[in-house]
Amino acid sequence: MATIIVVTSGKGGVGKTTTSASFATGLAQRGYRTVVIDFDVGLRNLDLIMGCERRVVYDFVNVINNEANLNQALIRDKRVENLYILPASQTRDKEALTKEGVERVLNELKVGFDYIVCDSPAGIERGALMALYFADQALVVTNPEVSSVRDSDRILGILASRSLRAEQGDEPVKEHLVLARYAPERADRGDMLSVDDVLEILGIPLLGVIPESQTVLQSSNAGVPVILEDSSEAGAAYSDLVDRFLGKSLPHRFISTQKKGFLQRLFGGS
């Protein structure tokens, strides 16, 4: 039975789609059959980040409306085995995402996949609510910045009250913090919220810290998930994140400037 993971944040532009693309790619690289679904109906972008925008024929809403079947809509990634993309539609009709429709598609996907990654749109409207409703686990993508942290807290509240797990009184959605666009030197200077500051405020376990990196933009320009750029810091950080998600215990890298790295290790702030 597949595990459903929502990648969410509340605020836009914090790195949800970048994270969804790299996380799903990383899971597939490690041999898990993985599908990543774009829930941003009307503003699809996952296809561009994954580099398959010219191969979109049918989309998520077509499948929900029975205008196409899943096999027609799923796009098989050309670089990584076991990886499939289900693009969002470009129609403006967000009402198309019905709870019943989404549930039916997810149930169908559950049969053939190990992991279903739901790339949530920004905001707390229908698309975002549908992306998180059926989730077993959540990656909450946050930037070290006040509005992003506040919105993440809001999303945590919604996960705890409006997900299927919450409504049924099941074990709650398992939450993971992904702190993206982190600049350790600025945090050290006191110009940016530090990893510890954000952890203290949000109070959920840290899955990974993605450093601010030019490679993220370069790889999105090229339509290559940044995790495939394994020589880059951001790519390596996403690889670590995936390994940690799968149970490996790895120290957090790229969270301190070189000098501070030593001190940090000394004081156990792995």
Next chain:
Amino acid sequence: MRLLDSIFRPPPSKSAALAKERLQIIVTHERGNRRNSPDYLPALKKELLEVVRKYVPIDQSQVKVHLDREDGYEVLELNITLPEEEQRVTQPRPNDGGA
């Protein structure tokens, strides 16, 4: 803590500290609000409406339920607006249309 920071860190601009302080206040406040408008409020409102309707025809918008929390105690405020005298009925009615 502040003292330690000032010894071990170069003179910081402190904007991160300010951000943290502001966030802690607003996040705590908003979490409080979340917990304060608990799940039972919509159901409570619906049931109240049903009870009152047995005697007086009113609709959803005429029942207001509000929960307030002020340091340590909670106030549940109910505000039910009854219709004008001539619209009222003394006997329970199965439906509330007309009059």
